[in-house]
Amino acid sequence: MKRILFLCTGNSARSQLAEALMRHMCRDSAATIGQFEIMSAGMAPESVDPRVYEVLNYHNINADNLTSTLASSLQNQHFDVVITLCDKANKECALFPDSDALIHWDFKDPKPLSDSQGFYDVFDGLKAKIALFLMLNGDNQSDTIGAVELFKIMSDPLRLRILMLIHDERALSVGDLTKALEVSQPKVSRHLALLRDSGVLHDRREGVWIFYHFPTDLPQWILHTLDTVRNGQPALINQEKIRLSAIKNRKKPQSIN
Structure with a gap:
């Protein structure tokens, strides 16, 4: 099983959406069910933004047990893939030097906006990125060539x-x-x-x-x-x-x- 960590600054919006969405998408795919353990963390964790729950509930995605986690508390754990979702977190990926892969998906922080539209936009962007990631990293892989x-x-x-x-x-x-x-x-x-x-x-x-x-x-x-x-x-x-x-x-x- 591959361990995936979504990393952001506050672990209150983008990375929470990514964690919940990827778990949901993995359960819906026969090629990826049981293949990934998914977590999220932040460099300076804050409470989960209520608009995260709004977006997840709208898409009928389980939003239970979402909590903010300090990234440094996980630095002694091995993650196969660390995916950063903002530039600040991208600069801190040295916390996980033994990860097999470090990936950066840059999404604009939706929290400063007064409404929820930015959260819906981030959700749509994450869905496309995660779908491609799962398609390319599910079963039926081999070490053909690099x-x-x-x-x-x-x-x-x-x-x-x-x-x-x-x-x-x-x-x-x-x-x-x-x-x-x-x-x-x-x-x-x-x-x-x-x-x-x-x-x-x-x-x-x-x-x-x-x-x-x-x-x-x-x-x-x-x-x-x-x-x-x-x-x-x-x-x-x-x-x-x-x-x-x-x-x-x-x-x-x-x-x-």
């Missing part, structure tokens, strides 16, 4: 186009890629071997055909990165897809999901 290695792989234009084509088609053979990319088979094979050896692609034989595809246990953060590139640069492989669609009687895999 971010540096992935971006090195994607920095090569040919490898990037190979990944984008397989992203669309689910699986492709060396012959299909050679025709779509208009490069030699040995060159395509060299790049496919690198992608396979890194763990980003798997190969599978069906008769005389070998198809390359993404492994089923590819980490969600890698899939999300590939999705972002594909949707952010939709015209990247237009010509390749046209050439691919022009291949007559193209063999397609039968057993790759």
Whole structure:
């Protein structure tokens, strides 16, 4: 179980919303239920702002047992991830030097506002951030490669186009890629071997055909990165897809999901 700590200055608004919301979202997700222990703390704790309860009650989220905690009282505990929610807390993350990850989500303090709208806005922003965090850090994770290695792989234009084509088609053979990319088979094979050896692609034989595809246990953060590139640069492989669609009687895999 991963231990998550939300850290803010007063532990009276933003971090309380984050703690209650993430607990709620974890219970609603089969991929994350029982995977996280969530806490919050503040550098100079204050009482929980009543508008926190208003927002949580409006969204039918359990607001019981919310208490303000002094961050320094937790500094001897290990947290897998410490998420700071304001600039001041971000400067104090040295309190938890053994944490596996330190993340900063900067949200404007809603307390100085006279009404509750700022609290609702913070809630909406936190919901989007937490949803992405849970999607990328739930089950089905593996130690395939790190971010540096992935971006090195994607920095090569040919490898990037190979990944984008397989992203669309689910699986492709060396012959299909050679025709779509208009490069030699040995060159395509060299790049496919690198992608396979890194763990980003798997190969599978069906008769005389070998198809390359993404492994089923590819980490969600890698899939999300590939999705972002594909949707952010939709015209990247237009010509390749046209050439691919022009291949007559193209063999397609039968057993790759």
